[in-house]
Amino acid sequence: MIKPIYSITPFTLLDYPGYPACILWFAGCNMRCLYCYNPDIVLGKGKFSVQDARDFLQSRKSLLQGVVFSGGECTLHPSLILLARIAKELGYRIKVDTNGTMPATLKQLWDEGLLDYVALDFKGTSQKYHDITLSDTFATFVDSLTLLQKNAIPCEVRTTWHADLLSIEDMDAMVTYLEQRGYEGKYFIQYFRNGVKTLSPLPYTNGHLNPIRLSTEKIKVEIRTT
Template structure:
């Protein structure tokens, strides 16, 4: 067995079953440890700051027992593309006849290109944190240009994907949301843009001001781009 199959320190946890996270598929979720962003509203602080406890062998053993029950595997986190072994794992999962979805912040376009070029991803969810002026404040990083590269890569690929944004009322204004929609349209993005209000009741990376579930005054959908509220 290849050494990557025993990779430790990578997967923090495994959710055995979900009907919500991979469109039209029964799936499990692999929660990859670590992230190169530190979004204050992150719902997964233990995963972002923690270490992996589950080996690739553990994952493959789980899937071998359930491959007739699961259609897909979601690579989430944290940020799954930080781990080069994730490419090997995706190939092995695809060889089992199981589809792969990637949840990503878009900060590793070269790694995403490897997934795409090797036909290792069937669906992708790309997190759009904010426009450049607020990006470093929200993510504690300077990686917007890499997110933009990933967006361009996906727009020019055949991979079905969605874009999604978490809205904290004290971090993203209605004007900025409108700017984000215009940015996606200017890039030529067509598809679903999912918006979700930040929910205060969940432990997060930072203690943030209370977020108001604001009612937005405009209809942001346009020809080719559909805005969908998840809560």
């Protein structure tokens, strides 16, 4: 039996804005982001089957309103569509955390009415994307962002920031890029977590960004601390 899910977080008030939710963490990823603090999930194997997840969601449907599909990279798994159908049948709202490399999967979810919210990772400028992710997937990120914009899919864009990987000038360029693509709303930046196990060892960083200075008339930059 295929087991796509590495672990399950049974309750969160932080990961799905406005809704008590659970998180299904899918094993594996097609990126190797230097700062990734989920190396066990990215490099590990699944421990829970689709049936295990169905049973869990069934048991929690009176307590939760949302389910977050995360990872790793959940959109790599063919079983994501099936699990989204199951979750929707049980009455859950569905949020997908994604690196944007599988826009066709996002489109299928949206077309089937299985997608309520997306958190899209913006890893870096096109010039630094490969150095950060060890993948050549900037074009698919652009396709995913375009899909979200074209269909007015509720979403947020977010970036993990380490001062040695992205300069303040890079962050300015990323905000400008989003604005030029027509993105409006909140742009979340989360600081690199010092002192945790990551895919690649990175130096300690204590840099800080000024969200007010980075913000524009249409894009509000917020620092996410949790």
